[in-house]
Amino acid sequence: MEINKELILKVAKNSRLKLTEKEAEEFVPQFKEILNSFSKLDEIKTEKVKPSFHPIEIKNHLREDIVKESIETNELLKNTKNKKENYFLGPKAL
16 A cells, blocks of 8 residues: 555545645655554564463452351441431432
8 A cells, every 4th residue: 555645635534634735745754654664563473372362360359258247237326426217327419
């Protein structure tokens, strides 16, 4: 694929970018350099390389959920003035 000013302007139009003629001319050598850099990646032999989706192994570090007795409601609410029935009473949220 040949990179020229017309191609740059077409891509800019499709991307809804407003480029001047001068800006389009400046992008031509930059795009050529970028595409040349990516073409070098095609030369790398990767047939026997395993894919790496995550470079770090992901493990679940959560604790096991164990059912045990909890503190009674009255015990929890005994040190607060802001309570109503069996609940903590907080500020109104608007």
